[in-house]
Amino acid sequence: MAQNVIFTNQVATAIQELLAARPHNMVVWIADTNTRRLMPTAEHPVITIDAGEEHKTLDAVCQVWDQLNALHATRHTLVINVGGGMVTDLGGFAASTYKRGLRFINVPTTLLGAVDAAVGGKTGFNCHGLKNEIGTFAPATDVIISTRFFDTLPPRELKSGFAEVVKHALLSDHEQLMQLLEHDLDAPIDHDTLLPQLQASVGVKQAIVARDPLEQGERQALNLGHTVGHALESLTMQRGRPVPHGYAVAWGLVVETVLSHLRLGFPSTDVHRVAQFVREQYGAMGITCDDYDVLIDTMRRDKKSVNGEIACVLLASCGDYRIAQQVSPDEVRTALDIARDMMGE
Amino acid sequence: MAQNVIFTNQVATAIQELLAARPHNMVVWIADTNTRRLMPTAEHPVITIDAGEEHKTLDAVCQVWDQLNALHATRHTLVINVGGGMVTDLGGFAASTYKRGLRFINVPTTLLGAVDAAVGGKTGFNCHGLKNEIGTFAPATDVIISTRFFDTLPPRELKSGFAEVVKHALLSDHEQLMQLLEHDLDAPIDHDTLLPQLQASVGVKQAIVARDPLEQGERQALNLGHTVGHALESLTMQRGRPVPHGYAVAWGLVVETVLSHLRLGFPSTDVHRVAQFVREQYGAMGITCDDYDVLIDTMRRDKKSVNGEIACVLLASCGDYRIAQQVSPDEVRTALDIARDMMGE
Numbered sequence: 001m002a003q004n005v006i007f008t009n010q011v012a013t014a015i016q017e018l019l020a021a022r023p024h025n026m027v028v029w030i031a032d033t034n035t036r037r038l039m040p041t042a043e044h045p046v047i048t049i050d051a052g053e054e055h056k057t058l059d060a061v062c063q064v065w066d067q068l069n070a071l072h073a074t075r076h077t078l079v080i081n082v083g084g085g086m087v088t089d090l091g092g093f094a095a096s097t098y099k100r101g102l103r104f105i106n107v108p109t110t111l112l113g114a115v116d117a118a119v120g121g122k123t124g125f126n127c128h129g130l131k132n133e134i135g136t137f138a139p140a141t142d143v144i145i146s147t148r149f150f151d152t153l154p155p156r157e158l159k160s161g162f163a164e165v166v167k168h169a170l171l172s173d174h175e176q177l178m179q180l181l182e183h184d185l186d187a188p189i190d191h192d193t194l195l196p197q198l199q200a201s202v203g204v205k206q207a208i209v210a211r212d213p214l215e216q217g218e219r220q221a222l223n224l225g226h227t228v229g230h231a232l233e234s235l236t237m238q239r240g241r242p243v244p245h246g247y248a249v250a251w252g253l254v255v256e257t258v259l260s261h262l263r264l265g266f267p268s269t270d271v272h273r274v275a276q277f278v279r280e281q282y283g284a285m286g287i288t289c290d291d292y293d294v295l296i297d298t299m300r301r302d303k304k305s306v307n308g309e310i311a312c313v314l315l316a317s318c319g320d321y322r323i324a325q326q327v328s329p330d331e332v333r334t335a336l337d338i339a340r341d342m343m344g345e
Numbered sequence: 346m347a348q349n350v351i352f353t354n355q356v357a358t359a360i361q362e363l364l365a366a367r368p369h370n371m372v373v374w375i376a377d378t379n380t381r382r383l384m385p386t387a388e389h390p391v392i393t394i395d396a397g398e399e400h401k402t403l404d405a406v407c408q409v410w411d412q413l414n415a416l417h418a419t420r421h422t423l424v425i426n427v428g429g430g431m432v433t434d435l436g437g438f439a440a441s442t443y444k445r446g447l448r449f450i451n452v453p454t455t456l457l458g459a460v461d462a463a464v465g466g467k468t469g470f471n472c473h474g475l476k477n478e479i480g481t482f483a484p485a486t487d488v489i490i491s492t493r494f495f496d497t498l499p500p501r502e503l504k505s506g507f508a509e510v511v512k513h514a515l516l517s518d519h520e521q522l523m524q525l526l527e528h529d530l531d532a533p534i535d536h537d538t539l540l541p542q543l544q545a546s547v548g549v550k551q552a553i554v555a556r557d558p559l560e561q562g563e564r565q566a567l568n569l570g571h572t573v574g575h576a577l578e579s580l581t582m583q584r585g586r587p588v589p590h591g592y593a594v595a596w597g598l599v600v601e602t603v604l605s606h607l608r609l610g611f612p613s614t615d616v617h618r619v620a621q622f623v624r625e626q627y628g629a630m631g632i633t634c635d636d637y638d639v640l641i642d643t644m645r646r647d648k649k650s651v652n653g654e655i656a657c658v659l660l661a662s663c664g665d666y667r668i669a670q671q672v673s674p675d676e677v678r679t680a681l682d683i684a685r686d687m688m689g690e
Binding site for chain 2: 062066128133
């Protein structure tokens with residue numbers, strides 16, 4: 001499960017060096033219709049898939065398999081996935097199952113992809129409405145992370161990824177958290193600041209994944225903010241006004257740090273600091289107490305839930321996390337009340 | 346990649362003991378329309394797929410995923426595949442990718458499945474005419490092997506599996522080989538003789554797989570007989586008179602032991618002994634020298650081939666195998682001549 005992650009803003013050079021270091025008989029790029037234009041040369045064949053989560057399907061996986069076959073790819077072929085989480089998840093799945101596993105390199109082009117999908121060895125696609133239910137644990141041999149790709153990201157997408165960066169800081173280090181909360185995500189990117197911050201952030205995920213690659217325990221910590229986050233995401237979808245995943249996670253982090261304060265004494269100053277940042281950067285959750293029942297019902301069906309009891313990752317302090325914490329519906333209601341209050345709702 | 350293989354003719358008891366030893370929240374059986382009737386009880390749900398290699402498709406994989414989902418299978422669900430290689434390959438693939446990997450147990454019901462597909466961690470299905478090109482390396486946690494299932498196998502299917510048993514003996518032990526060649530495969534099965542022989546045979550495969558689980562080198566030894574065998578199988582398919590895989594492998598073993606004699610001094614008495622057994626049990630290859638060009642062309646496109654050179658696994662003696670041996674078309678012609686002569690063709 002060892003994974004080499006390179007942080008650089010000289011992507012072309014990094015790829016050349018990797019290709020020299022990794023024996024192969026052919027290189028195949030996988031991109032989507034957005035990232036196709038980023039391909040440095042026409043030297044190697046490119047498999048292009050349609051951009052967008054709605055195309056993260058088995059049909060697209062089949063197309064990649066067919067094209068690998070048409071290119072006479074062998075087990076010695078090296079795949080390079082260039083794109084957001086959709087490309088690295090789907091391209092990684094196709095590569096990891098073609099001839100029972102080609103090696104692949106991930107070059108994430110979104111912040112969310114860089115800090116989440118591209119690292120840690122999960123691949124997958126959406127099957128019959130089941131999000132990422134089918135997949136493999138198959139790590140990219142190498143991941144190249146550059147903040148240069150993010151210059152052209154809409155602020156909304158940058159923010160969506162940044163919620164995971166904040167999550168990693170909550171799971172590891174108070175000082176790192178405070179530095180991150182200084183960001184204004186609508187301002188131009190300061191690469192010299194962001195790249196080392198991403199290195200620290202991805203390092204948090206790598207350390208957790210290394211201790212539990214197949215998510216049998218500790219890796220669940222990476223679901224901090226996601227029990228409430230998924231419920232909020234699901235609610236906005238049902239209402240036909242879906243928010244980006246990361247917005248829901250940001251709001252989920254606020255509610256779950258409140259729960260952490262109530263249950264484990266997570267410092268209230270930190271809860272306030274996180275809530276303030278989320279309010280300023282992501283805006284209001286847009287829920288009322290009339291939504292609580294639906295949210296709680298969704299949380300009961302979360303993958304971490306056991307026997308219908310709501311389960312969260314909670315924090316005693318930054319870096320001191322506890323997985324599989326059962327919380328009652330009443331505790332969730334109280335936390336939602338407090339969080340809405342702090343968010344000015 | 347560790348795999349627990351149990352040899353017993355008390356299958357129901359073995360399964361009960363395994364279920365007691367492996368924590369799970371639900372058991373799901375996967376069978377095909379032939380092995381469905383073998384299910385011991387109605388205690389657990391059964392997913393049934395259509396029998397036959399022609400149904401080893403992505404559609405069938407999807408049906409298994411959908412039914413696992415309808416059954417609310419979780420990562421703590423235990424899958425038991427009961428059937429021939431088609432069921433253990435396809436069921437294993439579906440299980441190994443559902444939620445990124447459920448644990449599964451294989452109960453092979455054919456000899457070929459027992460000594461080949463069910464053990465060693467390869468899963469897969471046929472995709473757009475590509476045989477087993479898509480799959481995973483994902484070992485069953487446990488394999489239960491019983492010769493009782495083979496009582497109702499047609500002799501043709503028993504023979505098909507037995508070729509792989511002979512192959513394992515050639516790769517390991519002369520005495521084992523001589524004992525195996527005493528079998529009359531048209532006679533009723535002597536379970537007390539066959540079960541320990543299978544244990545030895547599967548042990549050979551396990552030892553090789555343990556040293557090279559991902560087939561990066563030594564595991565290729567298991568392709569003994571298959572360079573020529575695949576070419577013969579392919580020829581009979583083109584002619585619309587396909588033979589079972591194992592028949593082609595048996596003939597391939599004769600030709601490749603001849604090559605082994607020519608190149609590495611494999612004892613001619615052993616070549617004759619193998620050829621005699623194959624002639625008696627499997628009949629003639631049914632080829633003439635007019636077929637050599639087509640056969641050689643297919644061998645050049647074998648997966649072990651590098652730059653169009655024919656590559657075989659060859660033997661210096663029983664147990665002393667050499668992978669990736671390049672042989673010339675002329676050597677293949679000579680070996681085919683000699684083999685046909687010994688087979689009385």
